[in-house]
């Protein structure tokens with residue numbers, strides 16, 4: 001055996017599982033397809049500051065992320081919502097939004113969400129068992145566990161372990177090659193779990209000044225016009241460059257037809273129409289379209305689910321796969337599925353469950 005647990009995917013679930021296994025003294029390796037760890041957690045690093053291109057928010061009442069931040073020595077701050085929130089009507093007219101900002105009460109991680117995955121990766125680095133640019137293509141059972149077929153760009157090879165923990169979106173897990181094949185009901189259950197936020201694109205715009213604050217605005221704006229349908233302050237807690245980010249309202253297929261340059265132009269025009277000429281000339285505009293990322297989104301994910309899907313995987317691997325194959329991405333968590341909290345909760349639960357079964 002090459003190790004005891006092969007963790008497939010180095011996003012938050014995979015890194016948390018590794019961190020917990022390492023505390024329990026259980027040998028593991030993380031096999032990650034991308035050149036970087038973090039998965040859907042990604043920061044744009046500009047001018048020495050990090051801006052979230054994936055998740056931004058955590059909330060009170062999420063004990064697992066609160067505890068992990070505490071142990072890793074990371075802090076959090078409140079999403080800025082003071083000031084007037086704006087509403088752009090279909091006619092283009094701008095009016096103040098009545099009621100609380102939709103993100104009142106949300107918290108952000110100091111240094112950006114990637115501070116969390118970076119801290120986990122850094123604490124695991126000395127074990128020399130993180131393998132970026134390693135794509136898992138096939139999983140087989142052996143007499144004593146599993147064998148994974150892996151491609152690292154140069155060659156295809158196999159690693160063996162007692163178990164594999166799939167910390168990848170369930171729809172991507174369903175598409176891997178298995179020998180023997182996964183039971184159909186399990187495969188269908190995996191396919192039914194949409195990859196949270198995979199259909200979405202985020203645009204981050206950087207500015208020299210927080211001109212919205214100077215006008216008594218919160219930076220939050222809701223729009224019926226688009227391209228951005230929801231805009232928020234994305235500035236760091238302590239100084240500039242200052243930032244606004246927005247979710248693009250056009251569906252994935254429409255985005256691919258428009259192209260990035262035109263989308264950037266439309267975003268700039270929209271920001272000026274909402275916030276005035278002060279929004280002209282951002283220092284930078286960056287688009288992160290998650291629907292075009294093959295290690296996040298499956299074809300079925302191109303259309304976003306109408307609301308927050310029902311998450312959790314009631315059916316676990318059985319028969320030949322029992323105690324050999326675990327599904328641990330955030331979507332497999334019932335209570336906080338899709339969220340940062342769900343990834344940490346599920347991965348932690350897996351590590352303890354695996355430890356008990358040894």
Ligand SMILES: Cc1cc2nc3c(=O)[nH]c(=O)nc-3n(C[C@H](O)[C@H](O)[C@H](O)COP(=O)(O)OP(=O)(O)OC[C@H]3O[C@@H](n4cnc5c(N)ncnc54)[C@H](O)[C@@H]3O)c2cc1C
Pocket residue numbers: 008009010011012013014031032033034037038039040041053054055056057058134135136137167168169172196197198200201202290295296328329330331338339340341343
């Ligand atoms: C735009 C956006 C906004 C979001 N906003 C929020 C928010 O505000 N709050 C919140 O709580 N959550 C939010 N989320 C969700 C949050 O990002 C996820 O819950 C979390 O990052 C999931 O972590 P994970 O490890 O389960 O999956 P992932 O981060 O998807 O990690 C899976 C990893 O597996 C790798 N992989 C895939 N296939 C293979 C393969 N065959 N071989 C090897 N490796 C493979 C991938 O490269 C990836 O690194 C948001 C997500 C997005 C995209």
